[in-house]
Amino acid sequence: MKRNWSGILTGVLTGLAIGYLTAPESGKKNRKKLGDALEERTGGFMQEIKDQWNKTVALAEEVLTNVKDEAGIFAHKAQDTVDTSKKK
Numbered sequence: 001m002k003r004n005w006s007g008i009l010t011g012v013l014t015g016l017a018i019g020y021l022t023a024p025e026s027g028k029k030n031r032k033k034l035g036d037a038l039e040e041r042t043g044g045f046m047q048e049i050k051d052q053w054n055k056t057v058a059l060a061e062e063v064l065t066n067v068k069d070e071a072g073i074f075a076h077k078a079q080d081t082v083d084t085s086k087k088k
Contacts, residue, residue: 023030 025033
């Protein structure tokens, strides 16, 4: 078993060394290119998610406002009913 781990570790280290020595650009440039490509491919998707989230938040705020308004109307009606009952 020890021999297998040794072979795996040797393979990983060899792969890293070859990749490092043959990379056409510095790691910083490669990371930037990778990040830019990822942003380009997922940017639209992420924007769609953000837009949908904003729509959902706006709808939730509208519903909350409506519920508060309805609760206020209900409270006034209840108070009127109590006042009417007290007068009788």
